[in-house]
Amino acid sequence: MNISGSEAVIKSLLKENVDTIFGYPGGAIMPIYDALYNYVNKINHILTRHEQGAIHAAQGYARVSGRTGVCFATSGPGATNLITGLNDALIDSTPVVCITGQVPSNLLGTDAFQESDVIGISMPVTKWNHQITNSSEIVEILSKAFYIAGSGRPGPVLIDITKDAQFSKTKFRYKKCEKIRSYHPYPVLKSEKINDAAKIINQAKKPLILVGQGVLLSKAENELIKFSEITGIPLASTLLGLSAVSCDHKNYVGYLGMHGNYGPNLKTNEADLIIAIGMRFDDRVTGDTTKYAVNAKIIHIEIDPSEIDKIIKTDVAINADAKEALIDLNKIVQKNSHEKWINEFRKCDKLEFDKIINKEINGSYDKLSMAEVIHKISEFTKGKSIIVTDVGQHQMVASRYYKFKEPNSNITSGGLGTMGFALPAAMGSKIGNPNRDVIAIIGDGGIQMTIQELATISQYNIKVKILILNNNFLGMVRQWQQLFFDNRYSFTEMKNPNFNKITDGYRIKNKKLEKREDLDKVIKEFIEYDGPYLLNVIVEKEENVFPMVPSGESVSNIRLE
Amino acid sequence: MKKKGLYQLKKSDNKIKEYTLSVLTEDKAGLLNHITIIFNRRKMNINSLNVSTTEITGVSRFTIVVHSSLESATKVVKQIRKLVDVLAAFLYEEHEIYYQEIALYKLSTKIFLKGDLVEKIIIRKYGAKILKIEKDHIIIQKTGTKVGTQKLYDELKKFGEILEFARSGRVALSKKKRKTVNFIKELEKTKSNKLNI
Ligand SMILES: Cc1ncc(C[n+]2csc(CCOP(=O)(O)OP(=O)(O)O)c2C)c(N)n1
Numbered sequence: 001m002n003i004s005g006s007e008a009v010i011k012s013l014l015k016e017n018v019d020t021i022f023g024y025p026g027g028a029i030m031p032i033y034d035a036l037y038n039y040v041n042k043i044n045h046i047l048t049r050h051e052q053g054a055i056h057a058a059q060g061y062a063r064v065s066g067r068t069g070v071c072f073a074t075s076g077p078g079a080t081n082l083i084t085g086l087n088d089a090l091i092d093s094t095p096v097v098c099i100t101g102q103v104p105s106n107l108l109g110t111d112a113f114q115e116s117d118v119i120g121i122s123m124p125v126t127k128w129n130h131q132i133t134n135s136s137e138i139v140e141i142l143s144k145a146f147y148i149a150g151s152g153r154p155g156p157v158l159i160d161i162t163k164d165a166q167f168s169k170t171k172f173r174y175k176k177c178e179k180i181r182s183y184h185p186y187p188v189l190k191s192e193k194i195n196d197a198a199k200i201i202n203q204a205k206k207p208l209i210l211v212g213q214g215v216l217l218s219k220a221e222n223e224l225i226k227f228s229e230i231t232g233i234p235l236a237s238t239l240l241g242l243s244a245v246s247c248d249h250k251n252y253v254g255y256l257g258m259h260g261n262y263g264p265n266l267k268t269n270e271a272d273l274i275i276a277i278g279m280r281f282d283d284r285v286t287g288d289t290t291k292y293a294v295n296a297k298i299i300h301i302e303i304d305p306s307e308i309d310k311i312i313k314t315d316v317a318i319n320a321d322a323k324e325a326l327i328d329l330n331k332i333v334q335k336n337s338h339e340k341w342i343n344e345f346r347k348c349d350k351l352e353f354d355k356i357i358n359k360e361i362n363g364s365y366d367k368l369s370m371a372e373v374i375h376k377i378s379e380f381t382k383g384k385s386i387i388v389t390d391v392g393q394h395q396m397v398a399s400r401y402y403k404f405k406e407p408n409s410n411i412t413s414g415g416l417g418t419m420g421f422a423l424p425a426a427m428g429s430k431i432g433n434p435n436r437d438v439i440a441i442i443g444d445g446g447i448q449m450t451i452q453e454l455a456t457i458s459q460y461n462i463k464v465k466i467l468i469l470n471n472n473f474l475g476m477v478r479q480w481q482q483l484f485f486d487n488r489y490s491f492t493e494m495k496n497p498n499f500n501k502i503t504d505g506y507r508i509k510n511k512k513l514e515k516r517e518d519l520d521k522v523i524k525e526f527i528e529y530d531g532p533y534l535l536n537v538i539v540e541k542e543e544n545v546f547p548m549v550p551s552g553e554s555v556s557n558i559r560l561e
Numbered sequence: 562m563k564k565k566g567l568y569q570l571k572k573s574d575n576k577i578k579e580y581t582l583s584v585l586t587e588d589k590a591g592l593l594n595h596i597t598i599i600f601n602r603r604k605m606n607i608n609s610l611n612v613s614t615t616e617i618t619g620v621s622r623f624t625i626v627v628h629s630s631l632e633s634a635t636k637v638v639k640q641i642r643k644l645v646d647v648l649a650a651f652l653y654e655e656h657e658i659y660y661q662e663i664a665l666y667k668l669s670t671k672i673f674l675k676g677d678l679v680e681k682i683i684i685r686k687y688g689a690k691i692l693k694i695e696k697d698h699i700i701i702q703k704t705g706t707k708v709g710t711q712k713l714y715d716e717l718k719k720f721g722e723i724l725e726f727a728r729s730g731r732v733a734l735s736k737k738k739r740k741t742v743n744f745i746k747e748l749e750k751t752k753s754n755k756l757n758i
Pocket of ligand 1: 393395420447
């Protein structure tokens, strides 16, 4: 029996085990929404309040669950509102399939109402995109879309479907895509590379492992720990690698990058071997690349060949899935220990604690500090919550002070640094993993970029916790203005709305926290409350995040003050 | 452990040279756009571009000429290989390929008044041929390298106005003994990554 293209879309999603769609309807996607109406018992649809919210939610869903997030939007403005999220998902390797409606195929190229060249616009920000103008293509293209989004190095895929293709009839015989002749997402691990790497690893005196998101994507957390425990090599994490290794592991030496920990940044230039796993040497990690890892050989384990030798030249490149490579390495690396070397990191930790952390978490400012609040939440949740951060000072502070204990717990916009990411991504994270607590940590600037999603949270009673660290400034930009632009605070101070009244308007429980003596009690209430809750914390206005590697400088120049 | 020189960037990798990229792709709308985006984003100028179907139905070949360092060209090739609809991308230096471009020259028929010019220069010296003779103009065709077609252009110009001139992008085949059909068949079988082929 033939069915409409629209129904074929929904049935294809069911075949891919999609349980949730984040979306927003409009003229050109109405046939698909109409078909969806018959399947509301089988598939969940969350009506966000903006398409950007839909795609960030799909990203959050994907990042916590490892499954592909799905998103619907209409043509024209609906589709263009997805672009930021597509770019974010591309640069942070997140599997998302977006389905956009398009004007009927006979109107393509005529500047029809709500026609935009979605394929052209989304080309640089998708792993793959395709326009369907005939319903007979739907099944094959959607199965390809899911295969491409989720395999190898994951990424976003956009499928644009003209309205006539949604209406017209087609056969439905679903076949999961398992191979595309022009696309080979899983490189074959070369044993000689593993041998080469093992030789260097066995000889190294001051080796350091850099843990990237690739470890989480390939589910290699256990193999990584085993590798570190056999070889005794310390582990440092990138922003997106956070939570792959429990922060209390004896070999874990902290967080890398511009506002990372002192030890791993400084010691990068003392190390004689860097083993980079599933990471891409982002400039926020390397600083000045000519003064990066100057004494080290480089082993790079990476699934995407275009990342190898892109920024940092490797001595041994292992183009492979992280888990596969680690399994093989673990068979041949020698048992070793690097206690003295790890102790050097501990000395750095002590210095960082004395100079920065101690005063940050122990209430030495008039107002609450961001670190103090995060530290409290970290203690209270025992590091077991999913933390979704926006972009700015609060993001860096959360990454520094939340002590992650479980994998896939750190959801943030790393590569693109998209303000407005956290609130919708937190909704998606909660839906993708309803059994865990999800806490969104957002600045007073960023919350206002996607604040409308409070309505979504309210409508579907999505039990996320929303923490605004409110400093009345675009804090991160202000910090740079203070440090590098002579204190000239050009357009970074904000007269904010009353966030609590706004949240009342959305019928979400909320509170304002200002006093240190209320911290414990309010945080407990915030975490334990069974339902969405927004906590507006008034923090120190002009606090700076340290340590800091000034932009473009060597990691050796990391500043403690 | 001191860093070995072996894997360090060689100085010669930074020399700007002419490179030819040969890219086999699925015949997919928009792919040209996707490929040129990769160059644009890196501010790399495309000197010549040719896209055509191949001997295999559904497979296209892009031949792209750039002036670049080996390092940048290699990175661009890796980005092109990463595109889902790209079957393979190869990077060649001049000595690794056979290549030609074709040029057409439109001249006034008055050129026949210049004695045996046509015979001597066009045919013998440059190996060009007369494609068409009309009442008021003739079309000359020459295949060769850009330098060769340019030389003929300069010479013809001395004898009078060139009404119109057009030159194609480069087409190239590698000097390796390889059959594209077999290569595609192998791709269909292999699980390995495109980079290793
Ligand atoms: C969409 C977007 N616009 C601008 C920026 C630049 N930016 C980075 S951090 C920042 C300040 C963020 O302020 P806020 O949300 O209040 O967080 P805070 O730094 O104060 O914690 C800005 C404007 C960005 N990252 N994203």
